[in-house]
Amino acid sequence: MFRTGMVAIIGRPNVGKSTLLNRFVGQKISITSRKAQTTRHRILGIATTATAQFVFVDTPGFQTRHKSLLHKSMHRAIRDAVAGVSCVLFVVEAGRFGPEDQAVLQLLPGDTPVILVINKSDALDDKRSLLPFLQARAGEHAWAALVPVSAKTGSQIDDLTGEIEKLLPVAPALFDANDLTDRSERFLVSEMIREKVFRQLGDELPYGMTVVIDRFVEEPSLADGRFCRIAATIIVERSGHKAMLIGANGGKLKLIGSEARVDIERLLQARCHLELWVKVKSGWADSAALVKSFGYD
Ligand SMILES: Nc1nc2c(ncn2[C@@H]2O[C@H](COP(=O)(O)OP(=O)(O)OP(=O)(O)O)[C@@H](O)[C@H]2O)c(=O)[nH]1
Ligand SMILES: [Mg+2]
Structure with missing residues (x-):
């Protein structure tokens, strides 16, 4: 009675959707940061157990403040992710439910089971405030379940996985048991670099930043193991x-490069040489051709 299904993870920016996906998968597939709107693409994270295969879909945080072409592409990614899945995880932050969460609530499909995931429960000052928060949410939708978790510490993640598994149809696995994502190494490498830029520059850098891989070659290495030469x-x-x-x-760029290289080497299980360049392209986030050429569709 093996179960397999797609599970969409949605919610406003910064609630911990990508951290949760990485927790399920057991490896960093989707980048995370304190800055809102870190995730820009729909990305799959796959977890396979003895009894089920979970195909999680991470999505960009839904917001209504910005309206560039890039944001339209991000909204489409959310709508597409919710269509045709076995279950939706609506992620909110423990103790916080504002207009942006309300906006996501309006997007929830009527015909697909939705689990309300109350994340960051570790960060609550007063654990007793969780119960009234749960009670307030209970009447807002016909939830399949409400589960408080901490994606950061892993607390109650097994309970959540159990609730999800009940909602998956009996079906054979879609992916190989060892697969962790549908994305290419090249894409994941560009994301690791984007994460370090987000983390190093914090709020100083506006959203109009992206990373393009110019070269990704694997060279025969004299020692054991892989060696990759990457330019971005x-x-x-x-x-x-x-x-x-x-x-x-050049100190900042060097720091970004050396931090990214650590993650990339872990991801690729390889030694890497990473070369970074910076280029200015004004207004790209509003140019259809450039948005597309940078991999957003
Ligand atoms: N204390 C605590 N922090 C968390 C938890 N989960 C995520 N965070 C932090 O919250 C911030 C946002 O996490 P992300 O996973 O990037 O959030 P997201 O929902 O994917 O954000 P967007 O992609 O921008 O929509 C990061 O600084 C995480 O470390 C948690 O369970 N507890
Ligand atoms: Mg994210």
Whole structure:
């Protein structure tokens, strides 16, 4: 009685959707940061047990503030993710339910079971406040279940997985048991670099930043194991952003490169040489051709 199904993870920005996906998969597939709107693409994370295969779909955080073409592409990614799945996880933050969460509530499908995931329960000052929060949410939708978790510590993740498994149809696995994602190594590498830029520049860098891989070659290595030579360009909208990214004497860019390399080497199980460039392309987030050429569709 093996079960297999797709599970969409949705919610407003920054509630911990990608952290949750990585927790399910057991490896960093989707990038995370304190900054809202870190995830831009629909990305699959696959977890296979003896009894089930869960195909999780991470999505960009739904928000209504920005309206660029890039954001339209992100909204489409959310709508597509919710269509045709076995179950939806609506992620909120323990103790917080605002207008942006309300907006996601309106998007919930009527014909698909939805589990309300109350994340960041570890961060609650007063654990007793969880019960009234749960009670307030209970009447807002016909939830299949309400589960408080911590994606960060892993607390109650097994309970959540159990609730999800009940909702999956009996079906053979869609992916190989060892597969963790549908995305290419090239894509994941560009994301690891984007994460380090997000983390290093925090709120200083506006959303108009993206990363393009120019070269990704695996070279025969003398020692055991793989060796990859990677060159990537970080694209920003203004020359001021370029200066910020490079930093005094190139220090910032070096730091981004060395942090990214650690993650990339872990991901690829390889030694890597990583070369980073920065280029300015004004207004790309509103240019249909450029948005598409950078991999957003
Ligand atoms: N304390 C605590 N922090 C968490 C937890 N889960 C995620 N975070 C933090 O919350 C921040 C946002 O996490 P993400 O996983 O990037 O959130 P997201 O919902 O994917 O965000 P977007 O992709 O921007 O929509 C990061 O700083 C995480 O470390 C949790 O269970 N507890
Ligand atoms: Mg995310």
